[in-house]
Amino acid sequence: MPIRYSIELRGPPLLTLEELLASKVALPSIPKVIALLLSELDRDEPDLKKISQLINTDPVLTTRLLKLANSAQFQLANKIGSVSEALALMGLNQVRSLTTAAAVASAFKAVPGMDMHQFWGYSLNVGKLSRMLSGMIRQNQGAAFTAGLIHCIGELVLHLGMPTEMATLNQQISPFDPKRVAAERRLLGYSYADVGSGFAREWQFPQPIVDALENQCRPFENDVYEPMAGVLHLAVWRGRAKEAGYNDEDLTSHFPDAVALALGIDIDMALQQDPIEWTVKAEVDVLV
Numbered sequence: 001m002p003i004r005y006s007i008e009l010r011g012p013p014l015l016t017l018e019e020l021l022a023s024k025v026a027l028p029s030i031p032k033v034i035a036l037l038l039s040e041l042d043r044d045e046p047d048l049k050k051i052s053q054l055i056n057t058d059p060v061l062t063t064r065l066l067k068l069a070n071s072a073q074f075q076l077a078n079k080i081g082s083v084s085e086a087l088a089l090m091g092l093n094q095v096r097s098l099t100t101a102a103a104v105a106s107a108f109k110a111v112p113g114m115d116m117h118q119f120w121g122y123s124l125n126v127g128k129l130s131r132m133l134s135g136m137i138r139q140n141q142g143a144a145f146t147a148g149l150i151h152c153i154g155e156l157v158l159h160l161g162m163p164t165e166m167a168t169l170n171q172q173i174s175p176f177d178p179k180r181v182a183a184e185r186r187l188l189g190y191s192y193a194d195v196g197s198g199f200a201r202e203w204q205f206p207q208p209i210v211d212a213l214e215n216q217c218r219p220f221e222n223d224v225y226e227p228m229a230g231v232l233h234l235a236v237w238r239g240r241a242k243e244a245g246y247n248d249e250d251l252t253s254h255f256p257d258a259v260a261l262a263l264g265i266d267i268d269m270a271l272q273q274d275p276i277e278w279t280v281k282a283e284v285d286v287l288v
Helices: 017-022 032-041 048-056 059-069 083-090 092-107 116-136 141-150 153-161 163-172 180-188 192-202 207-214 227-244 248-253 257-263 267-272 281-287
Strands: none
Touching: 017 153, 017 192, 032 048, 032 092, 048 059, 048 083, 059 083, 059 092, 059 281, 083 092, 092 141, 092 281, 116 141, 116 227, 116 281, 141 192, 141 207, 141 227, 153 163, 153 192, 163 180, 180 192, 192 207, 207 227, 227 248, 227 257, 227 267, 248 267, 257 267
């Protein structure tokens, strides 16, 4: 029997998707330096000198970037002390991922009703899983990590735009619950995935990432199937299963086998791709 979510609304009516994405309170504008960076990083042959100069114009971005570069998830042998070193040692895909993480984290520092440590820990896990799974099917691992990292950013936008309504919904179902999408669609007519793709479009992310975010919950509904959406779907399933405390039986019974089959991945392969170590507090502290 389906779960019903009944929320007694008081005050202004719920925002439509278009109203939410037009709200300056809910959706922060992209900083100019980030727009220029993402545009340059998306070129076929990015100018490394220009990228380094752009990053160095923003002290907060530079600090976050270097902290992330030196965090445990990248396991580099030597400490990186400058943006130019990061570019030389890490490569453009990793720099693109780090720049994205630093920029988005800076835009969403405190969100009512959200545990930001839990949010970024979960998001980093999905990013790592997306990167590993995409490598299995020879997709762009850097883009997959970025998509995984920001796949739930729409949840933050929802909480900023409708804090009272989201707080009420949170009392009934966690923002990280596997059934959250259904609850939001029942209440709003759309979900965090729709909001997230709108955010990514507004911030001028590459189109494959926008498409993956938009189709992450229903990856077969797009006219042209996007493998990255399927990868993201699997990574989100595993990340939310961890948050929900699924045991082996739960994992087996809730495995999205139709999506996995389309990607050529079975459950054993998917579970083998769990991160060697799930995200730890020190990694999250860099973003919060």
